[in-house]
Amino acid sequence: VHREVLVECFYKGRSIAEAAARLGIPPGTVKSRTHYALQSLRLVLAEMGVVR
Amino acid sequence: MKCDHAFDDGAYVLGALSPSERASFERHLAGCAACREAVASIAVLPGLLGRLSSLDADTVGSVTAEFATEQRIPRLVAAVTHARRKDRARLVVAVVVTAAVALFAGVTAGAGRVSDPPPSVLGTVSRPPSAPAMFPMVAQVETKATAELAFRETLAGTVITMHCAYPMLSEYHKAYLFRLFAIGADGQTEQVSSWMAGPGEEVTLTGTVRLTMDDLIRVELRNREDLVLLAYNLP
Numbered sequence: 001v002h003r004e005v006l007v008e009c010f011y012k013g014r015s016i017a018e019a020a021a022r023l024g025i026p027p028g029t030v031k032s033r034t035h036y037a038l039q040s041l042r043l044v045l046a047e048m049g050v051v052r
Numbered sequence: 053m054k055c056d057h058a059f060d061d062g063a064y065v066l067g068a069l070s071p072s073e074r075a076s077f078e079r080h081l082a083g084c085a086a087c088r089e090a091v092a093s094i095a096v097l098p099g100l101l102g103r104l105s106s107l108d109a110d111t112v113g114s115v116t117a118e119f120a121t122e123q124r125i126p127r128l129v130a131a132v133t134h135a136r137r138k139d140r141a142r143l144v145v146a147v148v149v150t151a152a153v154a155l156f157a158g159v160t161a162g163a164g165r166v167s168d169p170p171p172s173v174l175g176t177v178s179r180p181p182s183a184p185a186m187f188p189m190v191a192q193v194e195t196k197a198t199a200e201l202a203f204r205e206t207l208a209g210t211v212i213t214m215h216c217a218y219p220m221l222s223e224y225h226k227a228y229l230f231r232l233f234a235i236g237a238d239g240q241t242e243q244v245s246s247w248m249a250g251p252g253e254e255v256t257l258t259g260t261v262r263l264t265m266d267d268l269i270r271v272e273l274r275n276r277e278d279l280v281l282l283a284y285n286l287p
Contacts, residue, residue, distance in 0.1 A: 009068040010101060016068045034062030038094040045097075 005033040055080075061090040065098055186215065189273060189282035197230075197249075199273055199282050209262040210234070212244050212271065220252035227253075228275060234261040235270040244271070 009019050009030070016034075020027040060077045063069045069077060081088050186200035199216035214232055227250035234242045244259035261268070265286070273282040 006066075006101075009063065009066045010098060014068065015070055016063050016073070017070065019068065028059070030068075031063050032059040034066055034068065035059040036062075038062040038065065038097055041097055042094050045100075 003037070005030050006037045009034055055084060055087065057084065057087055058090070061087060061094060064091060065095050067098070186213075187284055189271070189284045192280045192283050195281045196251075197273070197281055201271055201284050203265060203268075203286075205265045206260070209260050210265050210268055211258060211260050213256070213258045214245070214271075214273075215254070215256045216249065216273065217254045218249050218251055226250055230281075231274050232257075232259065233272045233274060234263055234268055235272065236263045236267045237269050238267075 004023060005019060009016070014022065016027050016030050020030045023030065057077055057080045060069065060073070060080075064074065064077055077087075081091065186202050189199040189201060191198075197216060197218045199214055202213040204211040204213075212232070212234060216230065227248040229246065229248055231246040232244040234244050236242070240263075242261045242263065244261055245257050247255050247257060249255050268286055270286065271284045272280045274280050
């Protein structure tokens with residue numbers, strides 16, 4: 001679920017509104033998922049000592 | 053960080069906010085330390101994710117190349133990534149690949165699993181692990197296709213290797229004809245290859261043209277109607 005918003009917004013370069021329309025979810029949900037997706041990626045990287 | 057903009061940080065660093073939302077969020081950032089901190093903590097991630105494409109173009113190539121041309125990453129991220137020391141960045145890249153593999157294992161959007169690349173659908177030659185530098189072709193019209201080229205001069209002429217990706221689209225499923233042409237300094241045009249490809253497919257092919265690297269000025273990827281979709285001008 002968190003992967004797909006990253007794929008849409010980052011790898012495909014879509015805006016929040018475009019991603020929401022494509023995924024069939026509200027724009028606010030796309031935002032919160034990008035928020036949690038990046039937070040969890042940051043945590044994984046922080047555990048590996050890559051970022052603070 | 054309980055504020056109305058608490059979830060905007062991710063979309064902001066991905067460059068996915070609309071211009072008005074971005075302006076509004078940037079005004080908010082000026083007065084909200086929690087959001088500034090949240091943005092700072094994830095600002096480096098798009099830059100690192102973006103580097104995956106140059107390291108492993110076969111697995112995430114088509115979509116990242118498409119993204120790179122849009123350059124939607126905010127200046128903030130560029131500033132942060134540029135500030136990082138190069139040797140550290142290299143280490144970071146190596147580790148972020150591992151982390152992203154863990155996080156993205158099973159990604160389905162036509163990118164395939166990083167650890168288990170899908171077999172090339174129409175590929176005639178698979179790219180060797182130590183592939184020579186590939187040069188991206190530039191879109192001449194609005195197209196979803198992306199391609200990159202490598203050149204090697206031989207006694208017979210120039211060997212052109214092309215890797216082309218066509219992203220998965222929900223709207224179409226048909227395969228289309230594509231042709232690659234090499235154009236010489238005196239205007240002579242040689243067809244390098246032709247192939248059929250549809251959404252979600254990647255093609256790698258190699259052809260030889262008798263033109264030498266010095267004679268070769270331009271490579272064009274054209275569609276069935278001879279419209280130039282992508283082109284690369286040799287330096």
